[in-house]
Amino acid sequence: MNFSDIIGQSSVVNRLKQIIESKRIGHAYLLVGPEGIGKKTLANIFARGIMCTSHGQRPCDVCRSCRQFNSGNHPDVYRVQKGDKSSIGVEQIRDLLDDIHLKPYESSRKVYIIEDAHAMTAQAQNAFLKTLEEPPFFATIILLAERANELLPTILSRCQVFRMQRLTREEVCTIIVKNLGIPKEKAMLFAGLSDGIPGKGLQLAGSQEFHQMRNDVFKFLEGIFDYSDIEKMAQWELFNQYKDRIDEILDMLVIWFRDVLAYKETGDFGLVINIDKLPMIEKQASLFTLSRIRSIIESIERTRRMLKGNVNFQLAIENLLLNI
Ligand SMILES: [Zn+2]
Known part of the structure; x- marks a missing residue:
């Protein structure tokens, strides 16, 4: 999966590509959008692109870093997930803060992906603030949130925010056909019921x-x-x-x-x-x-x-x- 495989979201995709090309990588990014809109997919491509060592198009999917990332074994990628719990607690953020000061193992950067960032407790968010303001020079933090208003304004103000858009019915239809291989007429029905959210369309269709x-x-x-x-x-x-x-x-x-x-x-x-x-x-x-x-x-x-x-x-x- 690369930027060219993303259907819709052209403005977010273009901005993320520009950031990678410019090599001026920031410290904190926030992707906002409903569940199933594709935040994680896009964050993974962006993170891979940040760490990719290719001199051509990044991410390249062939360099060692890209391959490690794709196998889920990149030593310089750190994920925080909610899992089965209802929130991300302060302990999970403290573990991250312990890790973030250690230099990268292999890459020039370390990337932290906080899934379900909206589920961080207020205490967890507060514990995160100072590091989000002044992370080590090699660290990039990518927050994914369904709703921005559940994050403290002080967290928001430290991030570059990208808002993901709902897709058109045709775009969702294309994604369903591509992923599930069902006929277009049938996919169009689920696309219509998806509310512009590809993850929802895929789930319904399957x-x-x-x-x-x-x-x-x-x-x-x-x-x-x-x-x-x-x-x-x-x-x-x-x-x-x-x-x-x-x-x-x-x-x-x-x-x-x-x-x-x-x-x-x-x-x-x-x-x-x-x-x-x-x-x-x-x-x-x-x-x-x-x-x-x-x-x-x-x-x-x-x-x-x-x-x-x-x-x-x-x-x-x-x-x-x-x-x-
Ligand atoms: Zn690469």
């Missing part, structure tokens, strides 16, 4: 459970015009079965009704996400009025808010079902 869940939801959606109120309410069991993933179920429903709405308004499938369900979209668009579709979408969003509060799950879902 998940058997998601396929099953989606099938179940569509079985329900196909029948909504035939159910009596009693039968509708009985469908709450479907929602109960996926109680742990209720947000995803509600997402599916919202995306579905937005598809129906978009088609009804434009008569065009261009904006549709569920591209494998076009006949059903067409049918429901002809049966629902615009205001009815809008009120269903509102009702789903209202249910989502209610469920975040302390309402009875069954009551909230039954209420939603009656509104659909």
Whole structure:
């Protein structure tokens, strides 16, 4: 994986490439973006490029440093990970601080990659501050964070910040096709559900459970015009079965009704996400009025808010079902 393999993110990629080419490597960088956007992939290429010994394009992937990095055995790369824990504690940062003053073993630089930097406790962040301000001349620290606002302003101000952008649907589709080798039409569906986050698109496309869940939801959606109120309410069991993933179920429903709405308004499938369900979209668009579709979408969003509060799950879902 090299810079040329990165799809999207052109402004961040160009800036990181320039830094490597200029050989004026800074001490602290921060990549910010949602989980699955590609922070780690990009940080690994950047770190490899910083330490690469090639006189041509860096990273070269053939020099000793690049090969060591790719095998996961580079002696001058230090990673801090959250692992199964909910946060990165001060002990992990103290271990890093003990290491950072030791000279590199082989390279001219040492690179520290802090994954999930947003999960550092306040104490951990405070312990890090002074070193982040004046690290040894050979050290580069790369922080990866899902949200910048969970880092202390004093940490942020010491880093060069790069914000990763959500990708277009086509870009995510290309990544899914490349990685999973599934047909483009199918990949386009998952890309549409990915929210512009390639990691999410890949996860959905590869998940058997998601396929099953989606099938179940569509079985329900196909029948909504035939159910009596009693039968509708009985469908709450479907929602109960996926109680742990209720947000995803509600997402599916919202995306579905937005598809129906978009088609009804434009008569065009261009904006549709569920591209494998076009006949059903067409049918429901002809049966629902615009205001009815809008009120269903509102009702789903209202249910989502209610469920975040302390309402009875069954009551909230039954209420939603009656509104659909
Ligand atoms: Zn190299």
